[in-house]
Amino acid sequence: MVVTADLALYIHIPFCRRRCGYCSFISFDSRGDDIELYLRALKTDIAHHAGNERLTSIYFGGGTPSLLSVEQLAGVLGAVSHSFSVDETAEISMEANPGTIDEGYLSAVRELGINRLSLGAQSLDERELRLLGRIHTKTEARESIRFARSAGFGNVNFDLIYGLPGQSVQDWRSTLEEMLTLAPEHLSLYSLTLEPEAPMWRALKDGYLPDIDPDIAAGQYEFAEDLLAAGGYRHYEISNWAKEGYECRHNLTYWQNKPYLGVGVAAHSWLGNHRLASTGDIDEYLASFASGASLLPEMDEEISPELELAETVILGLRLGSGIGIDNINNRFSIDLMAHYGRTIREMTDSGLLEFAGGRLVLTRRGRLLSNEVFWRFLPDNIPAKVT
Numbered sequence: 525m526v527v528t529a530d531l532a533l534y535i536h537i538p539f540c541r542r543r544c545g546y547c548s549f550i551s552f553d554s555r556g557d558d559i560e561l562y563l564r565a566l567k568t569d570i571a572h573h574a575g576n577e578r579l580t581s582i583y584f585g586g587g588t589p590s591l592l593s594v595e596q597l598a599g600v601l602g603a604v605s606h607s608f609s610v611d612e613t614a615e616i617s618m619e620a621n622p623g624t625i626d627e628g629y630l631s632a633v634r635e636l637g638i639n640r641l642s643l644g645a646q647s648l649d650e651r652e653l654r655l656l657g658r659i660h661t662k663t664e665a666r667e668s669i670r671f672a673r674s675a676g677f678g679n680v681n682f683d684l685i686y687g688l689p690g691q692s693v694q695d696w697r698s699t700l701e702e703m704l705t706l707a708p709e710h711l712s713l714y715s716l717t718l719e720p721e722a723p724m725w726r727a728l729k730d731g732y733l734p735d736i737d738p739d740i741a742a743g744q745y746e747f748a749e750d751l752l753a754a755g756g757y758r759h760y761e762i763s764n765w766a767k768e769g770y771e772c773r774h775n776l777t778y779w780q781n782k783p784y785l786g787v788g789v790a791a792h793s794w795l796g797n798h799r800l801a802s803t804g805d806i807d808e809y810l811a812s813f814a815s816g817a818s819l820l821p822e823m824d825e826e827i828s829p830e831l832e833l834a835e836t837v838i839l840g841l842r843l844g845s846g847i848g849i850d851n852i853n854n855r856f857s858i859d860l861m862a863h864y865g866r867t868i869r870e871m872t873d874s875g876l877l878e879f880a881g882g883r884l885v886l887t888r889r890g891r892l893l894s895n896e897v898f899w900r901f902l903p904d905n906i907p908a909k910v911t
């Protein structure tokens with residue numbers, strides 16, 4: 525096979541044991557009987573996208589991919605290698621939830637070639653875990669990393685959430701300090717974001733939970749920045765920290781605005797200047813692919829060069845290393861400073877962006893106010909170009 529390009533592959537597994545109170549991802553907690561049918565559809569989906577690209581990363585996300593048996597995971601990986609060339613150094617990640625895994629399971633998963641584990645711990649505080657509606661206890665969250673180590677995983681991520689109702693900076697500090705003793709290679713820290721369909725959103729609106737205080741959340745974020753820097757983690761993306769060399773290669777594809785293919789229900793792709801999304805309706809997905817038919821994307825948006833430039837700048841600014849001005853100029857055949865000169869000057873004057881060795885990066889304050897920066901780079905918001 526002649527390899528034509530590198531590609532990242534995302535595989536969505538939309539099943540969970542129970543829905544968490546804050547969740548607005550596409551996942552189902554009462555469709556366990558459909559897993560086999562879904563996997564059959566998924567394999568057809570993968571086969572329909574077969575190509576000459578080389579996969580540099582594969583990411584099982586969800587949902588709860590660790591609800592799949594080892595045989596089911598092997599079947600999906602088999603379908604992937606049948607349809608694509610997989611780079612021998614590919615990063616192959618799987619999200620796994622504490623309470624659904626043990627050492628034997630993870631050892632078998634590791635033997636399949638999955639070499640990075642992302643543990644959805646979310647907190648190491650029993651009260652917070654109950655508040656979030658997680659299925660696991662603090663002990664199970666701690667155990668999950670021990671299981672991962674015993675199974676041979678040397679690249680483990682821990683997901684944690686801050687900005688919870690009633691969570692103080694001290695509560696957050698306790699979780700972070702305890703997490704540091706577990707020494708994962710990678711950390712993803714997310715501020716709680718609630719969509720109206722999430723039960724916690726309703727509970728907040730109806731006054732059953734204390735309001736989320738954005739100032740406390742900002743303080744928690746800054747506390748994490750300092751603590752993790754002292755702990756040897758590199759803050760390489762707004763919400764992500766890693767030990768040197770353990771940055772998530774799959775997610776870097778997104779932030780570098782490079783091509784990726786998503787398969788499964790509600791999966792998104794970025795291919796050949798098109799942003800695509802498959803249906804979020806699992807019944808439609810099953811009915812179409814299970815019969816071997818093809819399913820047109822629910823969304824297919826052609827991205828103009830102007831919007832691609834804006835998105836590349838915005839995504840790149842999420843990175844600790846920011847954007848290389850020469851890289852952007854070469855990739856889009858433009859002069860970035862002429863194109864965005866006024867916006868960049870305003871943002872640097874406000875202390876939200878700064879130049880560092882030919883790169884443009886968010887300042888510490890800019891990371892806290894990143895959305896204030898990002899929207900200004902969208903095509904409709906660019907002031908008259910400065911020459």
Ligand code: SF4
Pocket residue numbers: 539540542543544546547548549551586587588621644
């Ligand atoms: S485990 Fe993740 S995907 Fe599943 S319900 Fe909870 S937050 Fe949503």
